[in-house]
Amino acid sequence: MAGAKSSKKLAGSPLLGKYELGKLLGRGTFAKVYHARSLDGGDDPVAIKVLDKSQLTSTGMITRVLHEVSAMRRLRHPNVLRLHEVLATRTKIYLVMELAPGGDLLTRLASLPSRRLPEHAARRVFLQLANALSYCHARGVSHRDVKPQNVLIDSQGQLKVSDFGLAALLPDSLRDDGRLHTACGTPAFTAPEVLRRKAYDGAKADAWSCGVILFALLAGSLPFDDANIPGMCRRAQRREYAVPAWVSRPARRLIARLLDPNPDTRLAVGDLPDHPWFKRSLSVDSQLGGLIAGQPERDLAFAAAPHALNAFDIISMSPGLDLSGMFGESRRVREKRFMTTATLEETVERLGRAGDRLGYFLVGKKGVERLPIGGVQGIVAMSMEVSEVSRELMLVELRLESGDGDEAQAFGWDDLRVELGDVVMAWHVCEDG
Structure with missing residues (x-):
């Protein structure tokens, strides 16, 4: 009951004279997320994640929040959830983020009768995910918890990769051997080398997670899903999964390249544009429509020309988004x-x-x-x-x-x-x- 009273007290109240908090959108163990609008007359609503400093300190979750903020400071991409600014009081931290009212990809898939997408629609969705992660990897950010629950959908039907709390920031996260060593993520989407607690490449681990998501988009189920993690890891290592007959051969080959238990030969996210499944004309797909509607596909390659900035982009670069000083880092x-x-x-x-x-x-x-x-x-x-x-x-x-x-x-x-x-x-x- 105390939590409910606290939520009602926050909702509808002004936040530091900048935002009016609206309804509660969701809650987790350490945070609540509210719909909010700017008091300066801005038209676009935002989502504000409210975190309690004392809880973060007592549970050791400070590092995860710092990682999330540090990662999102580096990233400004149409398929990555934007962090606008960070506010703080003596007891609370407020992360002001882009609002994605369409829910997450898992919920959207679960609402479909077959729990899967036709291949043309899956290609459009997967292209946006790959585009976002290619950008993240180029900026030195490995997500390490890529799963449908962390892929949100905005009001225009665009995908937004979110939740960078487990992200690795290169080169700071690397050991002396130039690899990552922290085992983290959601087991059903985590690469076998991570589950086996071996040194690993974060970008290649993200590529495995992409392979699991692509399988789920096309098959309506997960390739490996077992409460027995060692057993699931053995199945992944042996490639013990069955692709349904309705999945095309190019898509099957792409899944196999991404779900390669050997990270050295696994297809990197940045190499996806060269795969035949992506070389098929997407103009036909855009006419057919799908789960994510009305948005043209973007080339996975990065443009050589400078990209344009708006005022919000420039403000978001401010050192004020760095939380390390709050905790003496x-x-x-x-x-x-x-x-x-x-x-x-x-x-x-x-x-x-x-x-x-x-x-x-x-x-x-x-x-x-x-x-x-x-x-x-x-x-x-x-x-x-x-x-x-x-x-x-x-x-x-x-x-x-x-x-x-x-x-x-x-x-x-x-x-x-x-x-x-x-x-x-x-x-x-x-x-x-």
Whole structure:
């Protein structure tokens, strides 16, 4: 009863003079989620997750909240749930997020008579999921709990990947062997190497989870679902699953490539565009419709041109979204941002020349086009992302993609600023916990 009274007290009340909380949308062990609207006249409603600081501290869930915020700070993609801002009082933390009123993918599938989708509709849904995870992996985020419950649907029928509480942020989460070691996730969707508590690649583990979801979309059931986790793991290792006869051969082959128990030969999410199942014309699919309606498919490849930013995008980059200071977490400078009126080509060329002197190599958005430029010991790569603020103004984000804390702290950001010269209009510090 106390929880119900607390929910009624919060609903309808103003939050820090910024939001009016509406009805309770859902609750978990450590959080309640409310429908809310901005008091500044914004038209779009939001979802606000309310967390109790004392509960987080006493249960050790602080790390999970920090991971969720840190991961979502890195991500701005149409198929990833957006974190708008973080607010806090003495006792509560409020995560203001994009609202996805269509529920989750599991509930939507369960509402269908066959609990599955026709193949053309499954392709459209899966394309959006793969698009989101490809972007996450390119930004150094492995989700590690990909399942239909964590795939939400917005008012336009678009998929939104959510719940990054178990996400691994690279390179900080890697051990000395360059791998992840924490066993986490939901067993029926978790890769066998993770269940067996072996060192693993987070992106390849996400690819396995995608294979399970694709199987569920097409078959209406899970390939491996057993309360006996060791037994389920053995079945996964032996590929003991049966694809229904109605699933096409290209889709069967794709499932087999994703549900490969060997992560070294498993198909990566970023390689999905090359598979024949995706090479079939999607224009036919878009005419047929499906579960997620009315949205054109996006190419899985990342565009070389800068993407446009709106005011909310820029605000969401604020260091105010970093919660580490609330809990006394250590902070290391791994990112810098600057504004420039130089062209993309000029900016890349200047960064390349700076690397000759300072020692780093630049990794492009796809993680393949590298400019080998010297090498400071331990610093493997720096990534660059460019966003268009206006026709003549761009925001450039630089991030150290590997190197331990001492190496990141010692990196010569001031020297880089000098080397870039007049390319830089305004230099902004961004610290990462």
